[in-house]
Amino acid sequence: MTMPSAAPWFYRVLLTLIVPLALLRLWWRGRKQPGYRQHIAERFGFINVPAGGPIIWLHAVSVGETRAAEPLVHALLEHYPSHRVLLTHMTPTGRATSTALYRDPRVLIGYVPYDLTGAVDRFLAHVQPRLGLLMETEIWPNLILRSRAHQMPVLLINARLSARSARRYARFDRLIRPVLSALTAVGAQTAEDAxxxxxxxxxxxxxxxxxxxxxxIDPTLQALGQEWRAQLQAHQAHRPIWLAASTREGEEALILAAHRILCAAPPEPHPLLVLVPRHPQRFNDAANLVMHEGFRLTRRSEVFPNAETDVWLGDSMGEMVAYYSMVDVAVIGGSLLPFGGQNLIEAAACGIPLIVGPHTYNFSAAALAAEQSGAATRVEAVTPETLATAVNTLLSNQLLRHEAQAAAARFVHAETGATDKLLALIAQYHRP
Structure with missing residues (x-):
């Protein structure tokens, strides 16, 4: 079968027609996140790359993928000392995460171009990467096919594909099959994904x-979280603290209702809820909901919580490790309602007992392994009452918490080693 050099005409026409809507969306989202209105030219392939050594290009769409890529980026810099790594993103939060993580001048940061033939060609011509690495599920037809036409190896790494997504892709088999066939290689997370x-x-x-x-795990952030906890305990010793991490729209209402149940039950002191929404543009909405429900609110950006605080809103970026490190129990957002869940591995690596809801299809293998190991408790039918019961069971039982913490450490340790395996895979297709 002859490999196509670009996506089918109907895909290219459709994408061209969508571009004005995409620009309008950038402008609209830029009301709350100004980063969406910056570096627009990069989205059309106009990226400035300073002269220097050869480039390995790694695309990580947003925050989760960017954090996941961190050990690989450091390993690439170590194994290919004459190379630079270009990290591209789709979102300002992903870009900001890279900016915060890397101080090495060999790490370059930008936006990936829209999947337009001209934009992709322009990007590849400017950057001239020796190798392309696409994280997880970034399957863009023109990006992959034009990379192949430019004779650049392109690998899909840390690849995952849920059964639900596989069924969706299968409906577009004539479009997707040539694209996946054009990948030089794939490094999948699990045998099921493969x-x-x-x-x-x-x-x-x-x-x-x-x-x-x-x-x-950043030890500075861990120390910050432990310092926060010490400050809280200095004012109100033994106050239990639980975290709702990376929550999505609609989940905060469930969490606050569960918190009301926890606060109504003896004994004193009542627990403190640390609430951290997934997306920064929702910080204010979450704050308004907390106050509307009658809870006493403080915000990370304004003041430290005191004994009167019911809810501390984590309205900061890049401090999730600190939040994990200060609490007794963490509920993983995105799993209570059908959003597919969030990465729970970072929380487990911090040694925190976890609670997840039924909707973990984006991280099904990791969530199942965490549950089976005892690191996570799953609440199948999520209501304020069932959530409050799960949280209270861990908050009130120190022995159970310690067992879950030990299980979390074993769970993470048993699964390490992906970085070395990916380096070996990359070495097959990139020889400096």
Missing amino acids: ERLSALGATSVSVTGNLKFDVR
């Missing part, structure tokens, strides 16, 4: 594990 990707047309698929298990 099987689904192979069935859709990917070749040279191997199981390399999940990079998120190789996460580096």
Whole structure:
């Protein structure tokens, strides 16, 4: 079969027609996040790359993928000392995360171009990467096919594909199969992911594990979280603290209702809820909801919580490790309602007992392994009452918390090693 050099005409026409809507969306989202209105030219392939050594290009769409890629980025810089790494993103929060994580001048940061033939060609011509690495589920037809036409190896790494997504992709088999076939190789997180990707047309698929298990926990952020806890305990000793991490729209109402139940039950002192919405543009909405429900609110950006605080809103970026490090129990957002869940590995690496809801299909393998190991408790039917019961069970039982903490450490340790496997895979296709 002859490999196409670009996506089918109907895809290219459709994308061209969508561009004005995409620009309007950037402007609209820029009301709350000014970063969406910056570096617009990069989204059309106009990226400035200073002269220097050869480039390995790694695309991580947003915050979660960017954090997952961190151990691999450091390993690439170590193994290819004459190279630079270009990290591209789709979102300002992903870009801001890279900016905060890396001080090495060999790390370059930008936006990935829209999947327009001209924009992708312009990007590849400016950057001239020796190798392209796409994180997780970034399957863009023109990006992959034009990379192949430019004779650049492109690998899909840390790849995951849920059964739900595989069924969706299968409906567009004529579009997706040539694209997946054009990938030089795939490093899948699990055997199930590898099987689904192979069935859709990917070749040279191997199981390399999940990079998120190789996460580096920032000791400075851990120390900050422990300092916060010490400050709280100095004013009100033994006050239990629980965290709702990376919550999505609609979940805060459930969490606040559960918190009301916890606060109504003896004994004193009542627990403190640390609430951290997933997206920064929702910080104010979450704050308004907390106050509307009659809770006493303080915000990370304004003041430290005191004995009167019911809810501390984590309206900061890049401090999730600190929040995990100050609490007794963490509820993983995105799993209470059908959003597919969030990465729970970083929380487990911080040694925190976890609670997840039924909706973890984006991280199904990790969530199941955490549950089976005892690191996580799953609430199947989420109501304020069932959530409050799960949280209270862990808050009120120190022995159970310690067992869950030990299980979390074993869970993370058992799954490490993806970075080394990916380096070996990369070495097969990139020889400096």
